[in-house]
Amino acid sequence: MSTDAPRSWSKRSLAAQAMGHVDLQTRAVVAPIHVSTTYIRDPDNQYSSGFVYGRPDNATVREAEAVLAMLEEAQAGALLFSSGMAAATAVFQALDPGDHVVAPTVMYWALRRWLSEEATRWGLEVDFVATDDLDALRAAMRPGRTKLVWIETPSNPLWTVTDIAAVAEIAHAAGARLAVDSTCASPVVTRPLALGADVVMHAATKVLNGHSDVIAGVLAGAAPDAFWTRIQRIRSGQGAILGPFEAYLLLRGLRTLHVRIAAQMAGAADLARRFEAHPSVHAVLYPGLPGHPGHALAARQMQGGFGTMLSIRVAGGAAAAVAAAAAVGLWKRATSLGGVESLIEHRASIEGPGTPCPDDLLRLSVGIEDPDDLYADLDRALSAR
Known part of the structure; x- marks a missing residue:
């Protein structure tokens, strides 16, 4: 591989172009997938390619x-x-x-x-x-x-x-x-x-x-x-x-990390603010909220945003939280986080006995959907109980 990437390029630019690497044989801008499990030795029995x-x-x-x-x-x-x-x-x-x-x-x-x-x-x-x-x-x-x-x-x-x-x-x-x-x-x-x-x-x-x-x-x-x-x-x-x-x-x-996370963080911040005032939510856990105990530290330590994740604690306890998660449509009831699709999960039931997670907590992984749609969907689910 070769690269003409100037050192002055930002991390966003370098990531978008995968460090500027170009395949020498084909001049492809996307690196090929190398699937070989073994490599040819040189006549002198060495591996000059660096792969064994x-x-x-x-x-x-x-x-x-x-x-x-x-x-x-x-x-x-x-x-x-x-x-x-x-x-x-x-x-x-x-x-x-x-x-x-x-x-x-x-x-x-x-x-x-x-x-x-x-x-x-x-x-x-x-x-x-x-x-x-x-x-x-x-x-x-x-x-x-x-x-x-x-x-x-x-x-x-x-x-x-x-x-x-x-x-x-x-x-x-x-x-x-x-x-x-x-x-x-x-x-x-x-x-x-x-x-x-x-x-x-x-x-x-x-x-x-x-x-x-x-x-x-x-x-x-x-x-x-x-x-x-x-x-x-x-x-x-x-x-x-x-x-x-x-x-x-x-x-x-x-290659799309910077643009994805910018959209996701904007959505997470918007939803955190809106759910903070929701009558069926008694607490929102999100470092970007001024009332979060770690907000000042997060503002110093986290640059440009506060992440794509938040949790809400549902008024009415565990049964109400599970019922709300069951009633969503746009949000997907699934584990994991960080993807382009928004996920909702009742964490205490996943982690089981001994979890430090409150049983009224729903974990939200915010994707790249329209935040208005995400809010309306979960608002309906919370209000349907």
């Missing part, structure tokens, strides 16, 4: 990784995984038995469950704390033993905001690394590495891809150190790389 086998590396995957590394300003580069969970768990697997980990009390439920049920079998010690409470976080640190602090901001599905720069300072002072799940913010809105994080993770299935047709995860690293090298080995050894066709679809999604 499909499990650790792939040219189409590299194309998407280059765009992601650019968006996150990741000096170590980016690594694509077969899912967000594969990416996240690789970070914890790169630690040593006996290492202590601090994670949020409110976070993606599947990873919280894995940390509770599986990470201890790897010999890790895990403490869950409210990571937006810096005093609680400091109290949870064990200098010399705490090796990783994991945060998620905004946190799913309560949308609390954690101060990345402050947590990075606390973690580093104790000799720990900071990893940030930035799935719901995206690199368009928040760049954790620039704020002091060591690793940033995205479930690329969500906002980055944006079309609900790819399962993928990505890690981006601040520095190409020994820890990052171990994560690379884990991906290779466990065969957790993303497939080439999925990487191609993800790259396609990344």
Whole structure:
């Protein structure tokens, strides 16, 4: 591949043109999908192409990784995984038995469950704390033993905001690394590495891809150190790389990331304001609202918008919330988030016993539909009970 992309191009322009790469053989503006699992050796038995086998590396995957590394300003580069969970768990697997980990009390439920049920079998010690409470976080640190602090901001599905720069300072002072799940913010809105994080993770299935047709995860690293090298080995050894066709679809999604998320954030902000005054809603959880406890921090840490996600708490409790979700038409009752279609979900029933999610909460992932239509549809559903 070749590129004529000037360094002065903005991230939006670079993403839109996939770093300006052009296929040298065909002059195509869209990179081909490389599906080969194996590669020819040179006569001297070397691999001058840089490719040996499909499990650790792939040219189409590299194309998407280059765009992601650019968006996150990741000096170590980016690594694509077969899912967000594969990416996240690789970070914890790169630690040593006996290492202590601090994670949020409110976070993606599947990873919280894995940390509770599986990470201890790897010999890790895990403490869950409210990571937006810096005093609680400091109290949870064990200098010399705490090796990783994991945060998620905004946190799913309560949308609390954690101060990345402050947590990075606390973690580093104790000799720990900071990893940030930035799935719901995206690199368009928040760049954790620039704020002091060591690793940033995205479930690329969500906002980055944006079309609900790819399962993928990505890690981006601040520095190409020994820890990052171990994560690379884990991906290779466990065969957790993303497939080439999925990487191609993800790259396609990344090209429209900036325009998609701008429309989605505008819609989310509009809906948050309108539902805040709705008689059937007793609380709206959205960092963009001035009354949100993390609003001032989010305004500093999130650039250009407050994300595409919000939650509403329905007056009347769990039964009323489930009934409202059942009565929508334009909104789709489905899990996941970040796609161009708007999704609604009663999270407590998905997460099950032990969830920190209130049972009257509906999580809303705002797509690119007309916000007036989205409001009218959910307004009718809330009023029909």
